[in-house]
Amino acid sequence: MLTTCNIVIVGGEGDLAFRKLYPALYALHRDQLLADCTKVVGFGRGRYDREGFLDNMLQWTRDSDYIDGVDEQCWERFRDRVIHFKGSATEADDLVRLKQELGDDDIVFFLSTPPTIFAPICDAMGKAGVVSEGTRLVVEKPLGFSLESFGEINDTLFKTFDEHQIYRIDHYLGKETVQNLLALRFANIFFEPLWNRNYIDHVQVTVAESVGVEGRWNYYNESGALRDMVQNHILQLVCLVAMEFPARNEADDIRDEKLKIIRCLAPIDAGNVQACTVRGQYAGGSVDNQLVNGYTDEKDTQDKHSDTETFVAIKAHIDNNRWAGVPFYLRTGKRMPNRYSEIVIQFKPVVFKFIDIDPNAINNNSLVIRLQPNEGIEMNLMNKVPGLSEEFSIQNVGLNLSFEEAFEEHRSPSAYERLLLDVTRGDQTLFMRSDELRGAWRWVDGIIDGWKTTAQRVKKYKAGAAGPDDALGLIIRDHRKWQDFE
Ligand code: BG6
Numbered sequence: 001m002l003t004t005c006n007i008v009i010v011g012g013e014g015d016l017a018f019r020k021l022y023p024a025l026y027a028l029h030r031d032q033l034l035a036d037c038t039k040v041v042g043f044g045r046g047r048y049d050r051e052g053f054l055d056n057m058l059q060w061t062r063d064s065d066y067i068d069g070v071d072e073q074c075w076e077r078f079r080d081r082v083i084h085f086k087g088s089a090t091e092a093d094d095l096v097r098l099k100q101e102l103g104d105d106d107i108v109f110f111l112s113t114p115p116t117i118f119a120p121i122c123d124a125m126g127k128a129g130v131v132s133e134g135t136r137l138v139v140e141k142p143l144g145f146s147l148e149s150f151g152e153i154n155d156t157l158f159k160t161f162d163e164h165q166i167y168r169i170d171h172y173l174g175k176e177t178v179q180n181l182l183a184l185r186f187a188n189i190f191f192e193p194l195w196n197r198n199y200i201d202h203v204q205v206t207v208a209e210s211v212g213v214e215g216r217w218n219y220y221n222e223s224g225a226l227r228d229m230v231q232n233h234i235l236q237l238v239c240l241v242a243m244e245f246p247a248r249n250e251a252d253d254i255r256d257e258k259l260k261i262i263r264c265l266a267p268i269d270a271g272n273v274q275a276c277t278v279r280g281q282y283a284g285g286s287v288d289n290q291l292v293n294g295y296t297d298e299k300d301t302q303d304k305h306s307d308t309e310t311f312v313a314i315k316a317h318i319d320n321n322r323w324a325g326v327p328f329y330l331r332t333g334k335r336m337p338n339r340y341s342e343i344v345i346q347f348k349p350v351v352f353k354f355i356d357i358d359p360n361a362i363n364n365n366s367l368v369i370r371l372q373p374n375e376g377i378e379m380n381l382m383n384k385v386p387g388l389s390e391e392f393s394i395q396n397v398g399l400n401l402s403f404e405e406a407f408e409e410h411r412s413p414s415a416y417e418r419l420l421l422d423v424t425r426g427d428q429t430l431f432m433r434s435d436e437l438r439g440a441w442r443w444v445d446g447i448i449d450g451w452k453t454t455a456q457r458v459k460k461y462k463a464g465a466a467g468p469d470d471a472l473g474l475i476i477r478d479h480r481k482w483q484d485f486e
Contacts, residue, residue: 002035003424005134006102010089010121011112012042013053016140021112022057023064024416029078030071033421039083039102046086053084066414089113090120095128106134108423115143115153122160137161138423140169141232142223146448147441154434163434167423172233173430174415177371177403181240181343182254184369184377191367194347196322203328204344204483205237207371208336208466210287213310217300225312229332231444235262236432237371238328241343242318251428255436262439266317273450278459278470280311282335285463292335292463309458310334313471314447315478329475329482335463337485341371344483364396368483375412376402 007025009017022042028034042053062070083101087094099107107130111118118139125131137157144150157166172178185191194200207229213220220228239258246253268276283294296304311333318328347365368378378398385393403412422430450456459468466472466485475482 002033002038003106003426004035004037005106005108005136005424006039006041007108007110007420007424008041008043008085008098008102009110009112010043012085013044013047014112016112017042018056018060019064020414020416021110021420023061023067024414024420026057026061026070026075026078027067027413027417028421029081030074034081034424037105038081038424040078040081041083041085041098041102043085043087043089043098045088048084050084054079054082057082064414066412066417068411090117090124092124092127095124095130099128099130106132106136108136108138110138110420110423112140115139118153119156122156126160131160131165135161136165136167136423136426138167138169140171142219142227143168143437144441145222145227147438147445150437150441154437164428166431166434167419167428168432168434168437169419170232170236170432171415171419172236173432174417174419175371176412176418177369177375178237178240179418179430181237181369185241186245195345197324197326199347200326201346201348202326202478202480203238203241204346205234205241205328205330205342206344206483207234207237207332207341208339208485209332209334210336210338212282212292212335212463213295213298215300217298218302220310221303221306221308224308225310225332225334226444226447230312230314230330231440232432234330234332235265235440235443237343238316238318238330239436241345242323242328244322249429251431252433254429255433259433259436259439260320261318262436262443264318264320264323265439265443266319267443267446268314268316268450269446270450270453273447274454274456276315276474277447277451277456278311278313278468278474279309279451279456280313280333280461280468280471281306281308281458282310282333282463283460285335285465287335287337287464294460294463295334307458311336311461311467311471313467313474315474327478329480331467331471331482333461333467336466337464339373340485342483343369343371345369346480366483368398374402375404376400376406 009021011017025040048056058070058075061067085098087097111121144153239261242261243257246257281295284297285292295310296306313331316328316330345367364380364382366380370376378400380396380398382394383397385395419430459470461468
């Protein structure tokens, strides 16, 4: 059954709203996943008139990678849902006007605004009396720059909303391939017996991007790769790979298990930060055969000597019974060779080598989970090379599952479609609870303090390279190697 509620995008004339939220809402409308009475409200300052606003919405929807053409009739019906509401969400009177226009159905407020104005918005909502038990609030990163500033943002939200009303987005959790990690682990019998320190040598998580900072220099320079990608997206991936079976398929059971992993992350601080992390920053180079500027020479650069990391590699450990001693090598960066995110589970070599062959050749069972692009799963197995030669040669061959081929008939929805739909349904499974975020910030703060204390500076890497050479060193020192870029 579809839930009756209205969806209000505060900051409804902004970039995120046009690029991601309206196309996703159009897709939900087209797929008949919104109740007939649901209104989509673009709450903004009035930079556009209604026609200009709708034209922009249509243009971005047409251009979205996830929307395969916009049907005219369907769009006309979608337009009827759309209210372009001019006002300021920090003014209680404007919120009262909005409530009068929307009536009594529950409201989902999506704050697509900088967190600096969450406080006045929440105050105004409280004063205007627009918050009831069924009201939901959606917020998105950056939720703070440290444990302390996250705490301040959270306290602000808690003045007006309870935890069960707050939906903190990590858009990675909305990706199909990320949700599939749960299916892969918990719906297949053959992984679980091997999924532990007895059989797994190490895990790699790579989230590489070929883009640079894309006009967000100011934000990014404050943030850096560790806060921008590791604190949220990458730690969420680690949790899904490492967590125990949840008691039930319920939001809090799953989030409880993720939290335990975050709590078991071995601290990285001044004592071990140099051994466990590498910071990098891209210099000029070439990506996709295009010459590109270095980070400090980007158009909107404010600081030619910035020491912000655009790449980070970390060797992390999870101190629990399942994972003790198994390194998790994490890396992410901008201006890397291509857009490529994947998780590699590298198994240990077989113990009894029944035939006298190169010992390294048997070290090759791995499970590669490709998150994007070319979403799929590859299992690398050793096979005998066919032939009559005296030598018993073996070779690594991948069993390859491409989601595109396997699910030809199925469209992969965008992350925001999934997440917005779940908010309307009141399902918090794919949203981060505040204790998860607090734990993640605590761990990340330790690394940042360690960098400050030890004055660990960025190492330059050429745009188009897989990070600085030290990132290779981080893993080679342990006689292992990164999975190659495709
Ligand atoms: C965002 C980061 O959260 O995720 C960006 O702020 C990054 O810097 C983006 O580019 C990556 O998301 P995706 O879905 O393109 O992998």
